[in-house]
Amino acid sequence: MPMKKFVNKPEDLVSELLRGFALANADKIKVLDNNLVVRARPKAKNKVAIVTLGGSGHEPALSGFVGEGMLDISVPGDIFAAPGPPKVIEALRMANRKAGVLFIVLNHAGDVLSSNMALEMAKREGLNVRKVLTHEDISAGSRKNPTDRRGLAGCLAVIKVAGAAAEKGKSLEECAAIAERMEANLATLAVAVSAATHPATGGVIADVKEDEMVVGMGQHGEAGGGTQKLKSADETAAIMLDALIKDLKIKKGEEVLAIINGVGSTTLMEQYIVLQSVKKVLDRKKIALARCLAGEFLTVQEMGGFQMILGRMDKELLSLWDAPCHCPAWSVK
Amino acid sequence: MPMKKFVNKPEDLVSELLRGFALANADKIKVLDNNLVVRARPKAKNKVAIVTLGGSGHEPALSGFVGEGMLDISVPGDIFAAPGPPKVIEALRMANRKAGVLFIVLNHAGDVLSSNMALEMAKREGLNVRKVLTHEDISAGSRKNPTDRRGLAGCLAVIKVAGAAAEKGKSLEECAAIAERMEANLATLAVAVSAATHPATGGVIADVKEDEMVVGMGQHGEAGGGTQKLKSADETAAIMLDALIKDLKIKKGEEVLAIINGVGSTTLMEQYIVLQSVKKVLDRKKIALARCLAGEFLTVQEMGGFQMILGRMDKELLSLWDAPCHCPAWSVK
């Protein structure tokens, strides 16, 4: 079966998508010759810079998070493949400053390998870089084995609060502490209902049977988690939310952030319906839905499904969440 | 085959999606008890109000365009079905003011019927309402038979410039003239590659053969236009752009706006790739791509495909396009 995608040559996928991305967001970002994505108007040098890296094919993530109140540089890799260490070290050099660089890495083998090798070189060169790993996927391991847990779309919350802290002039230590506190209080669970095709290979990723859904699917179609019969929005939300609440040990009376991240062909209509399901469950449990969001932030091509992200919020995290930001994927005023 | 959607009871679709929409965008909009969508912070009463109506299931359109610099009220209907005249007249009454109400209607039978009946009542009640019809779909009829042409996602551009004009304090006559000028210089063409399912009926809309695409598909899966073999992004963009340029009679040296509107499962990655294809074609033709945009603004559930929108811009339209806006679907700073 031919792939039903509007693409040209597979080897041009990333450079072409970045060209279109730059055209569509010229007021917010620039794509440099080496494909690094930077802000159109750079942040003041006396503030902490924030850098991340990650494979392409998840648009708008991660380069769509570059902008005021969010990232300074994103290092896009090939489709679903982390960028290599040479490009990452270039980004760290470019971001380097006395105030320091916060380096946010999503826990996937390639990203971790590239970032560790780049970090080692950065240290040797005396760059002031501090790494924070995000790994909030509760499907892939217990909270006690954090390295088993993948970094999913919850990175949006980590980048948001760290980005706001950096914009406010907080120190590298403070920004890192905030990022880590958000990360430690964050949990994500994904559900998939239909497959996607890899835009370069044409291979099918994450085939799901006609009447089934897979809770715990990874964001590259890596299998995992519980295959079960399709359920309604209310039922699915309740199953996923229960698992997230349990993982984070959220108690009655606490305040949470909830994000419904559509991964591809699941409509915004459905994301909103799931969000109201979440609200109903939280109301029953007397947990306060302090903030919420729905939309496509980190996609898996045209896969059907979504990621549900839950975060325990405190006063400072809430105020950082509310701070302004303006990037291709999101805007808070 | 069971529908792979996260929904609950079909009759609750719209009320539930609006509940989630309100939760996720509490800083920008409110959903009233009668389901009208209004701004969280209303526009000053001495400025022209802008109202639109339309079926649901196209999220974020049209209610996602309510906000600063854009709409004041949206009247959502049921899935793919225009709201009835009673709700529309309520919205017109609520928006009514001395400065006047600009009433933007997309050309679809139901919307036109409802809006005409509501307008008649509004006139009888002495309300100061001026209607502008959008019908920029070039697949459905020639420019000489405008009523044959459907109103597609190009409404975004019309709402943007009219919204900016209203925010600047322009009169109802001026706002209407600007909306009409944008509309007269706008052309949209859609392409579909894969089907969607109706979230209430479960029926398949717009089935497309495995190796084919349909240029000219309507945004409810209404057939039409040219069925052809699947083509690359570059080839598809060239075919569609040629038709749009021809329809608008765009000449070398003119300045245009181009929008790639993803309708569902076609990824943002592909939308960006198509946008860079558009740029290449325009460069060859020496037409200036003055502004552009890519994203999901008006969707057709999980249909695969996109709408390409081309607009001839003048200085005033460009400055209105650049003016700030802040609504759930889009933000310009």
Place this chain on the structure above:
Amino acid sequence: MPDKFVQAQLSAMLMGAVARIKANHKELSRLDSFGGDGDHGSAMLRAADAIAKTVSGAKKKATKDLLSDTAWAVMGIDGGATGPLLGSFFLGMSDAAGKGKSLDAKGLSALFISGLEGVMKNTPARAGDKTMLDALIPAVEAMQTGAKAGAGIPDCLKSAADAAAKGAETTSKMKARFGRAKNLGDKSIGNKDAGAVSMSLIFKGFSEGVESA
């Protein structure tokens, strides 16, 4: 069955249409899915529910008010093209209804004529355009012919229902020029128009409702 028509008969007539639509909504969506968006059945189902609710809440309402309440209820369903058009049919009927409490066949025929005018005021579609009008126009004509010939309401409605069904049948040979299906062009030929079929079901239901009253 009395040969004068009072509120109870009008309610029964409307409820007959409700029953017919409820029994056939899936087929209506199926017909709409060829060139339209496949939702005509669900729109008609909501219209039927709205009519039923109005009728059941309408103890001893004047004919005029029952019809205009029905019209507003139908228009309020957010039913795409269906709501306003069907609503203007009932609104047109209401416009022609006098203060009197009873109706004969001629009176009911006059109401239908006014209902048809209400629809035609709101759409440029005419006979032959493959819309609900291709069922509605022959139905109203048959009603009128019967009433002029002195037939009673049940017989008139029966011939109106037959005419509507025949009219709906003919739409399968027509090319759509209005509504979403018009985008199909020549390909719209071969299937009946969903709206015409639902209009014929309404008249069939009217006739059955009055028979059973």
Place this chain on the structure above:
Amino acid sequence: MPDKFVQAQLSAMLMGAVARIKANHKELSRLDSFGGDGDHGSAMLRAADAIAKTVSGAKKKATKDLLSDTAWAVMGIDGGATGPLLGSFFLGMSDAAGKGKSLDAKGLSALFISGLEGVMKNTPARAGDKTMLDALIPAVEAMQTGAKAGAGIPDCLKSAADAAAKGAETTSKMKARFGRAKNLGDKSIGNKDAGAVSMSLIFKGFSEGVESA
């Protein structure tokens, strides 16, 4: 074929790996699609192109430099887990390469050992974890055994390639504990690890490249 190894032989060895990978990339993606994301073949293809480009531009480079250039080229492909790991293998080899222009079997074996250390420094994965290491470790061991026994480079590489192939074979009975496939858990059993197969193809190619030089 000389029993000392100079730049031309090293280039031939690398180009042998390039040819093997190019011929089998689809199979590598297929293997990666069971539990991973199905792109290992395309990553390896880009790695192969990067190696070929480096080799063809490397007229008369010292072994050390050719290997470190190869390492950086491979790391630069944006190849997910593959780029950094394969890169650190070549970087490790380069680290151990002396200034000398030629190499015997023992020398090449020492380079491989250092390459393996380079990989192991960068991943906590060990033998039995269903990764490329399950091909790389036995290959390096076989090379070492052969060299110690006094065999020449071609024979040593042949036994290294055989050992790598056998090692890759054994991964089908293993449970993945690293890389994307680890999320499969027990279900990862039954298919060979893509990275282990590509490592075995590299050694097969090394051996073929040297044979044909």
